[in-house]
Amino acid sequence: MQKPLLLSLLLLTSVALTRAQVQPTYKDKPYLQDFSVKYYADTTQTSLLQIAADRNGIIQMLAKEGLRHTSAGQFLYPGKVVPDRNYRYMKDKHISALTSYENQLVYLTDQVVFSNAWAGTLFSKHNLPKATLFAGGKDFTFLVSDGASLELIKDSKSLWNGKLSDDSAIALAFQANANQFWILGNKSLYKVGVQDKKLSKVLTGADFTAFDITSKESKIVIGTLDGILSFDIPTGKQTGGIDRKLPVTKITVVKEVNGKVWFGSDLGAFALRADGKFDYYFGERWLPGNTVTDIEKGPKNSVLVLTTKGLGQIQFKSMTLEDKAKLFDEQVRLRHIRNGFNSQLTGLNHGDLSSGFTEDSDNDGLWTAMYLGGQIFRYAATKDPYALQNCRESMDAMERLYTVNPVAGFPARSFERSGHINELHDVERWQHAPEKEWDWKSTTSSDEVIGHIFAFGAAAELVDDPKIKKQAVMLIDTVMSHILKNNMYLIDFDGKPTMWGKWHPDYVNSFPINVGDRKLNSSNIVAMLQTAYHFTKKEKYKAKAFELMNKHGYFENMMRSMNIIGRAPEDADDHAKHMSDGWNHSDDEMYFLGYWGLYRYAFNDTLKAQYKKQIIDHWQAERPEREGAWNIFTAITNPKEFDLNESVWYLQEHPMDLIDWVIKNSHRKDIDQLEPNFRKQTTKEVLPPDERPIQRHNGNMFTLDRNGGNGTGEHSAGDIWLLPYWMGRYLNVISAPQK
Incomplete structure (x- = not known):
């Protein structure tokens, strides 16, 4: 007989949830997705100065050594900057500058x-x-x-000559609506009319470096060695002081392209957005080098950013989220499937995708469960047979985690062919399988198990393939029977609990109430037991869940607000202190994966209403991260608000290039950085995903930099992007593409 849940719940009856709110749905219309095609130069033979493109799409660069153009090159497969021999007699010309005039090269x-x-x-x-x-x-x-002198010419006739007083010209620009030229010096701004031919100084300053006429020829933006300033053409006055709230203040280039003002610097390029903030393009995700020498309009809605090491052609392509999903699906299937697992591509030689290999991971089961979850939602939303086959292959990989090792009901972390074990650093985790050809990785953790239960539950509920349903329920029962049989522990090959596979009250309640593991493990195990009961109807799972919640305080642990999570008190043991040295984003991942089974398969409506409060409380704590997956997981509770716009922002702003390039943001002057804190939040507002390091959902979205290992690996979009997108499609908070 079911025991009462809690004293406070004795007064409650099982009541229906309040009438479901009508949730918003994002209409998937085309947006502009940016990505870069890079062209590297041989810097021992080429010193790049300027760039231009013509109406035919020809891109040409001027180097000290002569004209250059691009060779080959496509997204993720860089091209080269090579000598331009198209017009063979051009090599005899002493070309000192290059521009695009009326869409032709001049x-x-x-x-x-x-x-x-x-x-x-x-x-x-x-x-x-x-x-x-x-x-x-x-x-x-x-x-x-x-630099010293100026000459106005037309048809080889000299119309006017002049000089700047006590300055040298460093840049020129033409204002068509007034038929006048502007001249920037190192410390002054001049203009000269084509008709009146009168040279006049209009602004005095210092350390000018670059400029352009912007805002429909009503404003001039001037770059300096330490910021930018604006000059209003109609009034003839500088507006405000020098703006230093920029990603980088040492400006090398200013250029308006398609109505947006771009800046080059010695640390990448950035563009001014309509909201006054900047899109920052740093590192080899975008550019071959970070010292920008020129910026120009490129072919087909692209921007050409020339650096000392080559060209970054930043392209803006119209696509829907589903278009992006198709590209990411191709990325996963071509380069990230290993024995059915969703794996990382590593060992790359400077981003060369042909040079890498798929690597086993401690979390092969977890990353694959998250990818599998996405494919389950994809199939549920579209009935795409291709998605169903993806599910079959990943389900088989997940099942083999249980059969490759000799411990009944125990899931391995991973498996690999024999012989590979000798190359691994963590040899102690690897064991020989009963099958001669294979080895398996032990010490499986709780984050693996919660990932398994999430994916198996979703498969059992949403996939209408009888074999997969049966397989999923069997695997749920297998691992949960192991845990119950072994007194709420995950028991490894050595007969001992693994480091993290512990849900027994002696372990869970040993943590102070403000240490996250007490709340996390309580939430996870109840979710797992509910899932097991929902699909097997075995009373042992339900009884154990209520025992833990009533007798051992797991319900109280679960319902404790995230607001109290913090560092362990001084009298806590070393393990508790170690486990609470800061906010744990892997815990967030485990919570939200568990929320699927916690809420979806709740024992009754009373509990379901309480679980919703728990999930919303956690989501409130996560909102500053604008984390697409956690927002969409929250949507399963049908709340009034779950930050759908931020979820779409996450999906749209996520870079197409998932290679681990060096990323730097900590030097930026346009972001408000915070003092060190428990949540490890480094800035007041989180940066867009395409400006920060590539991270899985268990990473800190406020991480500013990634140093070392430039271009050594590529992440899979399977868990990072496809899971939240397809979950959103299944929940109907993201629509199919709109025609």
Whole structure:
């Protein structure tokens, strides 16, 4: 007979949940997804200076050694910067500058401004043999400068000559709506009209480096060695002071492209957004090098960011979330499936995807369970037979974790062919399997088991394939019988509990109430027991769950608010102190995976209502991270609010390139950094996923930097992205693509 749950619940009857709220649904319409195609230069033979593109999509670069162009190159498969021999006689020209004028490539030499477009008729002579700067105006009028002098020319005629007073020109630009040129010096800003030919100084400053005319030719943005400033053209005045709240303050380039102002620096490039914040492009996720020498508009809605080490062509492609899911599905199936597991590609040589290998992990079962969960939701939402086959293969891999080792009901962490064991650092975890060809990894942890139960429960409920349903229920029963038989412990090959596979009250309640493991293990084991009872109807699971909740305080542990989680008190033991040295994001992962079975398979509606409070309380604590998966997991409780917009932001802003490149943000002046704290939150607002290191859901989304191992591995999108997306599709909080 079922025991009463808690004294406080004796007064409650099993009541129906309040009428379901109508949840919002994101309509999956196309958005612009950015990604980079990189072209590396041989820096021993090429010193890159400028870049331009023409109406045909030809990209050309000027180096000290001559003209260069791109060779090959596509997303994740970089091309090269090579000498441009297309016009063979160009090598005889002493080209000192390059630009795009009326969507054609135009060149400056020591004698002329010329082009191969317009049948080669543009050939306008000038009188500045050391000229290095030029800009095009209306009707093939050009302003040319050698830094000291200026000359306005048209059709080889000199229309005007001038000099800056006590300054040197470093950049030129043309304002079409006023038919005038602007000249930037190291410490001043000038203008000269094509009609009146009057040179006038309009601004004095210091340490100017670059500029461009922006905002529909109403404003000039000037870069300096320490920030940027704005000059309002209609009023002829500087607006405000120098802005240093930037990702980087040492500016090398300013360029407006398609209405957005871009900046180059010695630490990457960044673009000003409509909300006043910046999109930051740092490192080889985006650029071959971080010292930016030029930025220009590129072909097909791209931006060309030239660096000292090559070109980063940042492309903006219109796609839906489902389009992105298809690309990520291909990534997983081509490079991240190992024996049916969802694995990481490692051992890469500087991002070369052909050089890597899939590596076993302590958490093969967990990462695969999360990928499997995504494929289950995909099948449930679409009935796609391809997704069903993915489920079959991953389910078989998960089942073999239980059969590859000789311990009844015990899941291995992983398995691998014999011989590979000698290459591994953690040899002590590996055991020889009864099958001669195989070895298996022991010491399985609680995060593995909760992942298994999540995926098996979802499969048993949502997949209409009889074999998979039977397989899933059998595996749930197998591992949970092992845990019950062994007094709430996961018992390894040596007859001892594993380090983390412990749900016995002696262990769980040994932690102070504010140490997370007490709450976590209580929540997880109840979720697991509920799942087991729901699908097997074996009373032993239900009885044990109520025993733990009533007799041993697990319900109280579970319902304790996240607000009290913190460091263990001074009189706690060393283990408790070690386990509470900061917020544990792996615990978050275990909680939310467990919430599927906790809420979905609750014993009764009274408990379900209480569980919802627990989940919402946890979600409130997680909201600053804008974590797509945890928001969408929260949506299973049908709350009024679960941050759907932030979930979509996570999915859209997640980079397409999942390679572990070096990432740096801690130097940025545009983010508000916080003092060290228990939650390990480094900034007031979390950065977009495409600006921070690639992380699984058990990572700290406030991590700013990733150092070392540049381009040595590629993460799988299977657990990182496909799980939250397809869960959102199944829950109907994300729609199918909208036509």
